[in-house]
Amino acid sequence: MKKPLIISDNNLKSLKIKSQIQSIFKKKDLKKSNVVIVVGGDGFMLKTLKNNKKTKKIFYGINSGNYGFLMNKFSKNSLIRNINKSKMVSISPLEMVVKNKNRLRKCLAINEVSILRQSRQAANLSIKNQSSYIMKNLVSDGVLVSTPAGSTAYNLSVHGPILNLNSKKISVAPISAFRPRRWIGKIVSDKSKIVITNLNSKKRPVSAVADNVEIRNAKKIIVKVQNKIKFNLLYDKNNSLQKKIKLEQVRKEIY
Secondary structure, three states: OOOOEEEEOOOHHHHHHHHHHHHHOOOOOOOOOOEEEEEEOHHHHHHHHHHOOOOOOEEEEEEOOOOOOOOEOOOOOOHHHHHHHOEEEEEOOEEEEEEEOOEEEEEEEOOEEEEEEOOOOOEEEEEEEOOEEEEEEEEEOEEEEEOOOOOOOHHHHOOOOOOOOOOOEEEEEEEOOOEOOOOOOEEEEOOOEEEEEEOOOOOOOEEEEEOOEEEOOOOEEEEEEOOOOOEEEEEOOOOOHHHHHHHHHHOOOOO
16 A cells, blocks of 8 residues: 655645645555646646656546646545546647757647747648648638647637547647638547648747747647657546546536
8 A cells, every 4th residue: 555646736725635635645545556646727737747757657636726627626535435436548648849940849738739829910820731731821820739638628719629538639720710711620630740830930920839838939830649658647437537528518608
């Protein structure tokens, strides 16, 4: 029996939950081994996963943020039982390679890669899958490439499709497309290699953002699924990531 590692965000609510968890594990152990408990919001979970990309540990998130799509609800009385009965899901991130002047930079994105206009002028982009054009000339605020796990986040806000977790697909969605105005994007295989080129980098600069890591003045961005990396997440038995995705498909907004 081992005590789990507990990683917490530094805000007051997260630290309070961490303290409660520590008191629980002074008396009890987990049946599951190799578990890391992450206390925070979705952003903190994304950061923690990427900081631990070489580990084989399993991550159980406890939400102390807002929505907490990647997290579980905290229950002091049933925490041990919830973790012991939780189900694991494995997800692979996107790898973003950015060519910026004479430099190459790599970043991982678990939710999405966003290409965003950097000035008041719309971006002017071409989008390829391997050597075939998805869109030769897109004038827009940008474009977003999303994983199934991230398809209910920013992707959904720009009217991209919600993807089944096991779909083996990624979404390429425009952000406020101006030309062609009605282009809705495309769903492609997770074996795709998406190449996004800024067609007018001097006059219309763009930023490339992997989840929350931004690289400015990007000239060419290459995005693909990095299947060699697997992040293993635990979800409460009746609140799986797959179930959360399905609920988003039928959710009605209240204004």
